Amino acid sequence: MNPSFDVKLTRRDLLITGAVSTAGAASASLPSTAQAMAAPAAPEKISKQRVAFEVNGKPVTLEVDTRTTLLDALREHLKLTGTKKGCDHGQCGACTALVDGRRINTCLSFAVMHEGSKVTTIEGLGQPGNLHPMQAAFVKHDGYQCGYCTPGQICSAVAVLDEIKQGVPSHVTGDLEARPKFTVDEVRERMSGNICRCGAYSNIVEAMSDVAGERA
Numbered sequence: 001m002n003p004s005f006d007v008k009l010t011r012r013d014l015l016i017t018g019a020v021s022t023a024g025a026a027s028a029s030l031p032s033t034a035q036a037m038a039a040p041a042a043p044e045k046i047s048k049q050r051v052a053f054e055v056n057g058k059p060v061t062l063e064v065d066t067r068t069t070l071l072d073a074l075r076e077h078l079k080l081t082g083t084k085k086g087c088d089h090g091q092c093g094a095c096t097a098l099v100d101g102r103r104i105n106t107c108l109s110f111a112v113m114h115e116g117s118k119v120t121t122i123e124g125l126g127q128p129g130n131l132h133p134m135q136a137a138f139v140k141h142d143g144y145q146c147g148y149c150t151p152g153q154i155c156s157a158v159a160v161l162d163e164i165k166q167g168v169p170s171h172v173t174g175d176l177e178a179r180p181k182f183t184v185d186e187v188r189e190r191m192s193g194n195i196c197r198c199g200a201y202s203n204i205v206e207a208m209s210d211v212a213g214e215r216a
């Protein structure tokens with residue numbers, strides 16, 4: 001007896017048997033076209049909730065699908081399109097806004113979680129003719145090219161200066177008991193969640209140093 005011949009036969013048999021049984025199972029479990037057409041579509045269950053918060057100093061009340069992210073509430077419901085949607089997965093930072101003074105990725109947070117919060121978007125930081133110092137510094141130092149990441153970068157930059165001022169350490173802070181210094185490493189680490197596909201990073205650091213009044 002040739003053992004390899006036996007093995008080939010056995011594999012072939014197994015493949016044929018498997019294919020036949022899979023096809024049989026699939027045809028048995030699939031509904032006919034008529035059955036599928038006759039079946040009523042399940043009604044979509046939408047759970048709505050009212051949320052009241054403050055956006056750029058103004059009180060806002062929305063009734064939203066509970067799955068609505070803060071980013072979509074800002075952009076789609078309130079038409080504040082300065083906050084950008086990049087990845088929608090918490091990976092690029094384009095959607096960064098300030099909530100109660102802290103920066104968050106608004107694509108990762110449901111609007112209904114922010115009852116009573118104070119939300120500040122790029123529109124609330126400053127406007128043409130009355131720019132926030134960080135907005136003015138980005139313009140002065142060319143801290144952008146296409147500008148898509150810029151609102152998120154500016155909101156993050158404002159929060160980073162506050163973090164350093166308040167003595168909040170980062171992953172690269174050497175001495176956890178001393179006040180962190182405004183250095184290139186600190187800025188790069190703290191801004192690492194804000195991706196700029198145009199690569200304006202060095203000018204962003206320049207803009208931040210200008211506002212911080214220190215040379216990074």
Ligand code: FES
Pocket residue numbers: 084085086087088089090091092093094095096105106107108
């Ligand atoms: Fe929110 Fe990219 S859109 S992190």
Ligand code: FES
Pocket residue numbers: 143144145146147148149150195196197198199200
């Ligand atoms: Fe274009 Fe940052 S300026 S992605």
